[in-house]
Amino acid sequence: MRIPCPFCGPRDSQEFSFLGQTGLKRPDPNAPDAQKQFHDYVHIRDNKAGLTKELWLHANGCRSWIVVERNTLTHEITGSEFASPLTKEAAQ
Amino acid sequence: MHYSVFSIISQAFKGQKDWKPVWRYPEPKAEYDMLIIGGGGHGLATAYYLAKNHGYTNIAVIEKNYLGSGSVGRNTTIVRSNYQEPGNIPFYEHSLKLWEGLEQDLNYNAMMSQRGVLNLYHSDSQRDDYARRGNAMMMHGVRADLLNREQVREVVPFLDFDNARFPIHGGLMQWRGGTARHDAVAWGFARGADSRGVDILQNTEAKQIRVENGRVTGVETSRGFIKAKKVGIVAAGNTTRIAETAGLRLPIESYVLQAFVSEAIKPLIPCVVTFGAGHFYISQSDKGGLVFGASLDYYTSYAARGNLPGVEDTIEEAMAIMPSISRVKLLRHWGGIMDMSMDGSPIIDKTGIDGLYINCGWCYGGFKATPASGYCLAHLMATDESHPVATALKLNRFETGHVIDEAGTGAQPNLH
Numbered sequence: 001m002r003i004p005c006p007f008c009g010p011r012d013s014q015e016f017s018f019l020g021q022t023g024l025k026r027p028d029p030n031a032p033d034a035q036k037q038f039h040d041y042v043h044i045r046d047n048k049a050g051l052t053k054e055l056w057l058h059a060n061g062c063r064s065w066i067v068v069e070r071n072t073l074t075h076e077i078t079g080s081e082f083a084s085p086l087t088k089e090a091a092q
Numbered sequence: 093m094h095y096s097v098f099s100i101i102s103q104a105f106k107g108q109k110d111w112k113p114v115w116r117y118p119e120p121k122a123e124y125d126m127l128i129i130g131g132g133g134h135g136l137a138t139a140y141y142l143a144k145n146h147g148y149t150n151i152a153v154i155e156k157n158y159l160g161s162g163s164v165g166r167n168t169t170i171v172r173s174n175y176q177e178p179g180n181i182p183f184y185e186h187s188l189k190l191w192e193g194l195e196q197d198l199n200y201n202a203m204m205s206q207r208g209v210l211n212l213y214h215s216d217s218q219r220d221d222y223a224r225r226g227n228a229m230m231m232h233g234v235r236a237d238l239l240n241r242e243q244v245r246e247v248v249p250f251l252d253f254d255n256a257r258f259p260i261h262g263g264l265m266q267w268r269g270g271t272a273r274h275d276a277v278a279w280g281f282a283r284g285a286d287s288r289g290v291d292i293l294q295n296t297e298a299k300q301i302r303v304e305n306g307r308v309t310g311v312e313t314s315r316g317f318i319k320a321k322k323v324g325i326v327a328a329g330n331t332t333r334i335a336e337t338a339g340l341r342l343p344i345e346s347y348v349l350q351a352f353v354s355e356a357i358k359p360l361i362p363c364v365v366t367f368g369a370g371h372f373y374i375s376q377s378d379k380g381g382l383v384f385g386a387s388l389d390y391y392t393s394y395a396a397r398g399n400l401p402g403v404e405d406t407i408e409e410a411m412a413i414m415p416s417i418s419r420v421k422l423l424r425h426w427g428g429i430m431d432m433s434m435d436g437s438p439i440i441d442k443t444g445i446d447g448l449y450i451n452c453g454w455c456y457g458g459f460k461a462t463p464a465s466g467y468c469l470a471h472l473m474a475t476d477e478s479h480p481v482a483t484a485l486k487l488n489r490f491e492t493g494h495v496i497d498e499a500g501t502g503a504q505p506n507l508h
């Protein structure tokens with residue numbers, strides 16, 4: 001699998017480390033149902049079959065966090081972008 | 093037909109003409125008492141024990157592919173009970189005890205071979221850690237032997253004991269562990285269930301679990317709707333896909349794990365050997381092939397095939413303990429989908445939907461669990477109570493904080 005890093009270009013997936021699905025938001029600890037929300041945040045995942053957006057760290061490269069669009073049924077990668085708008089701005 | 097030495101000899105004289113197909117290919121009935129989704133080892137074992145221990149025979153197993161097409165036919169066949177967490181040891185030990193009587197019980201040769209499982213340690217601190225694990229096992233009445241370097245050398249003299257980075261200091265041995273023929277386990281349970289009247293419906297995919305007023309009413313399948321009072325999800329790597337049709341969200345992610353087999357060589361490795369400085373395990377099949385594997389590929393996947401970095405990593409680990417096999421040719425390698433749970437331990441529980449049960453989270457270790465997993469899920473589905481050895485394997489342990497994290501790596505499934 002080759003992952004297109006927006007900064008370094010296409011690189012071997014071995015240079016990256018995988019974190020998992022995007023879009024998890026740290027819940028408000030003061031919310032009345034904070035315990036349930038934290039349970040979901042820490043333990044529950046979509047585990048989608050098909051197109052996913054997930055966080056990868058280009059650990060042995062530019063060390064940016066990137067969002068990779070990948071199909072978990074085929075391993076096909078269809079896009080990537082910097083996870084942080086600040087990184088995106090700095091790279092321009 | 094009962095299998096015995098006499099049936100084999102008599103068939104030899106009759107031109108092998110009387111052997112019958114081992115299970116039927118029935119048409120689905122409109123309604124069953126219970127439906128099991130997934131005809132892997134665990135689903136078939138569940139059906140077998142539901143029939144044998146609890147007298148349920150109006151039940152069916154639905155399998156989207158052919159029997160044994162999932163991980164039950166793809167694993168590296170290691171069977172052991174050398175766990176250290178209190179929630180796990182009694183369960184896996186129950187499983188090992190079932191393995192010990194399984195072939196007689198099923199009247200089927202599963203080639204269960206208690207050749208020993210040896211976990212190597214490579215440093216003083218790792219020895220202490222393994223001693224602790226051995227002690228935890230012994231406190232639950234499971235024998236473990238901490239071997240020093242010379243004792244290990246007696247068992248497996250061909251290892252690279254003086255490897256500069258990972259010298260072998262000794263190992264923790266469970267002599268009762270070993271290997272079994274994986275497909276035969278699926279076939280044996282299938283035959284046992286079928287002969288007790290269980291319908292095994294192959295090429296029948298569960299598409300949608302139907303729930304009405306908080307109660308399961310049946311399953312929409314590729315061969316039509318099948319009504320059922322109780323449904324068990326036993327779909328291993330595909331668990332979340334079918335569970336989400338009932339609105340369940342689970343602490344599970346699916347990953348691909350690869351396995352490898354070499355060309356056949358003369359008997360070399362007498363037991364299962366695992367490398368302690370990485371994650372690598374190897375044994376030799378009765379045909380002579382070396383069967384081995386390492387860690388999973390680190391990203392979520394439903395494609396039952398892996399990538400080359402996983403291959404390279406596995407081969408490197410093999411070389412770190414057994415450079416002697418560097419020129420053995422690789423025959424085949426393949427992948428299987430694993431249902432990795434957030435703490436690395438399995439779940440056998442109710443779901444909050446009446447009549448819907450779940451059995452998942454088997455990670456790397458579900459083959460050894462096959463008999464006990466079926467035994468305990470059958471107990472749960474028949475009695476609505478967890479079996480005493482499975483009381484810790486609850487779905488809500490992630491909420492209550494009673495996680496069973498053998499590896500201590502936290503809620504990051506690809507690290508378990």
Ligand SMILES: Cc1cc2nc3c(=O)[nH]c(=O)nc-3n(C[C@H](O)[C@H](O)[C@H](O)COP(=O)(O)OP(=O)(O)OC[C@H]3O[C@@H](n4cnc5c(N)ncnc54)[C@H](O)[C@@H]3O)c2cc1C
Nearest residue numbers: 130132133134156162163164167168170298428458459460
């Ligand atoms: C490469 C590899 C090596 C392994 N090595 C070991 C080992 O050495 N020791 C060990 O203990 N464990 C090992 N495991 C783990 C073990 O194989 C699994 O945990 C175990 O087989 C899972 O249970 P199962 O047999 O029921 O799964 P499976 O055989 O995968 O059964 C699940 C079945 O459900 C079916 N299914 C899924 N969705 C649907 C649907 N919607 N409708 C109908 N049917 C459906 C699938 O087709 C499949 O047949 C290994 C796994 C892999 C992949």
Ligand SMILES: [Zn+2]
Nearest residue numbers: 005008058062
């Ligand atoms: Zn980069």
